[in-house]
Structure formats: structure tokens, C-alpha cells
Amino acid sequence: MNLCTLKRFFKKIETLENNLYRIRNLPIGSIAMNFQNPVFIPGPTNMPEVLRKAVDMPTLDHRSSLFGEILHPALAGVKAVLKSKTAEVFVFPSTGTGGWETAITNTLCAGDKVLVGRNGMFSHRWIDMCERHGLEVQVIETPWGEGLPAARYEEILAADKSHQIKAVLATHNETATGVVSDIAAISQTLKTANHPALLYVDGVSSIGSMDFRMDEWGVDIAITGSQKGFMLPAGLAIVGFSPKAMAALETATLPRTFFDIRDMGKGYANNAYPYTPAVGLLNGLKMATEMLLSEGLENVFARHHRIACGVRAAVDAWGLQLCAVSSDLYSDTVSAICTPEGFNATSIVTHAADKYDVAFGVGLGEVAGKVFRIGHLGSLTDVMTLSGIATAEMCMVDLGLDIKLGAGVTAAQEHYRTV
């Protein structure tokens, strides 16, 4: 690199940084260090440096064999993370929401009946999508904070003698409430009722962070995105189709073009996409799966569990409750924390952003203003988590809640030093 290009290069970096200041409406150079703060939103997550670098690559021909060397290991890596021997994996330039659409449109027909539980904002949005696609949606209404009720799924499936229900939908980890549902139990209801419906699982905020077993649990379509467990920027919808889900392709008539997995599959056979792939993100995905698999999935899950337990110890020390109604439902990737009656939980999130430059998640839908969320998934350590707990504590004290500075931090420290 000669001096001139080097100067241009630094100029470019400077402009990018200045842009961030401008977005935040701050004097240029004023808070440079604050950009170092981790985020505590339940996706997008913090990114490991190595993945940021993996995503940033020069343009390469996306119809070359070189691209195949990125694509195929990424697909194989996802398959291993899903714990599947038989799934076909497809990755679209999109987000988790596009994964929902991929599942529905490739396997169902207008008017088909689907059975789905609603216990938070994400299951709600998937239901809305099913309705907009002209599906007949039978909703199992479940109070927010509770898990999806396998017993209700079972009753309804057992009563459906003529097998009108074509697919059963479940959100594994409801990110709005911090509730994990028992997918193995829901899958078992299909077996018990001897029902042929397919099982689609939204694993957007669980896959790659919490135990997920596509084959063992009999999941027909598993859905996720790049910006949660895979620790990448948003931009990819990631889906796994079981052989049974692949067979449903033959009869599905819902309109699909961009998300047609037949076109995608044909592309893959030639180291290509039916259109232009997000090459950098795919390279990141390849690297992310390598990272997760080399850490060992069980270790990744144990790390998330340990970190989550520290957050829960802090919540307990604050005298606050989680939105999740019982400990078997506690999510290891996000905690939705209820604030006292009459207090606007969203003010914690706003204050944390304004005063400390730290991001927490707001309450969504029914629990808006009632909970704030600490996301604890992806690239995170005990030490980073302690900083988030300390910040939440400062905010709550600043805003007049009856909480003692250090109470939650101490509880989490005790947990992290002993586990």
C-alpha cells in the first residue's frame, strides 16, 4: 500500500467513525471508548472480532468453485449445529422472519390448517404471517410468561381424526418473555396422536446457544437467523428441512419465488445461488459454525446456562421477578425482568442508552413498559455480563427504584466465582 492509498484508507475509517457520532448526535471524538461497550439485547449479539473480520472480505465471483468452498462448509456446519444427520440446509439473504416464510410457502397450500401456540410477540408475528398467507390458523392462546402447553397440542391433535392439521408450529425460545418451551414434549404429542402433521420450530433465539436437537426431537423445519446464536450481523435466514418436509414440497402450492428451496437447491449443486448470495455473511457463517463446534456445542450451552444463572441471581437479589412464571421455563439466552407496578420499564432501556451507552431490550407487545430484557447470548463472558448487571443496577437506582447498588453484581459474582 503506498502512502496515498494509506491516507485514503484512514480517511475512510475516520468518515465511518464520524458517521457513528453523527447518528448519535454527539461531538466528534467525544465518546470513542463507549463504542466498546457490549450490547445486552437479545440479538443482534456482540460479535467476536474474528467473525467481524470473516464477514469483511473482498468481492469474489459467487459462481466460482471458490464460493463453493465457503458455501458447502457453512451448510454442513449449520447441519451439525442443528444436530441433524438428514436435514437439508438452506440459507437466504434475509432474516429469521424470512425463515418463517420459507417454511410455510415451501410446504403448504392456501387454506391448509396449522396449529400454533401464542405466548409472546414472536409467536404472535409468525401467526400473523400464517394468516396473511391464507392459512387456516388454530391458535392455542397461552398467557405470556408461560411455556407452550404440550397437553393442549395433544388434545387438539387427538381430536383431529381426519388429519386436517398439516403443520404444528412452535417457538422454542420466546424472546419477548424469556420463556423456553419443551419441543420434545410437543413432538411427542404428534407421535402419541399418531398424527402426520409436520413440526416447524422457530429456534431463532435458541439455536447455537441452547440445546436444540432437530433429529431427536423430530423437528421437520428448524428456523434461525445469523444475528443471534451465530453472532453475525443480521442478513441471513437459516433453515433446515427434514426429508419429510422436503417431500411436502411436491404438493405445496403457496406462491414462492425468492424463498423457493427448489431453486436454491439447484443453485447449491453448482456452487451458486439462484441470485447473488451474501458472500461475506456466508463466510462468517462458515467461521461461526467452526467456532461453535470447536468450543463444543455442550460447552456453548453450558456457558450460556452459567451466564444466565448469574443474571437470574442478580434479578433475585434486586427483589424482582422474571416474566417467565417458573424456573423450568427460564431462557438461557434472554431474561425479561418485571419492574414494579406503576414504573415504566422502558425508561431503564432509554436511560441506559442515553447515560451509559449500553443497550438493553424493551418489553414488546403485551409486556411493553412492564418488562425490560437483558439479552445474554452469543459472544459473551462472565466479566462482560457483570458490566451489564452493574449498568442495569445504576439505571434502576438513578430512576428511583428501591435497589441497592452492588446487590445484583455481588450475587452474580458469587455465582461466577463458584460455578
Ligand SMILES: *Cc1c(COP(=O)(O)O)cnc(C)c1O
Ligand atoms: C429475533 C427473532 C425472530 C425474528 O428474526 P428476525 O431476524 O428479526 O427476522 C423470530 N423469532 C424469534 C424467537 C426471535 O428471537
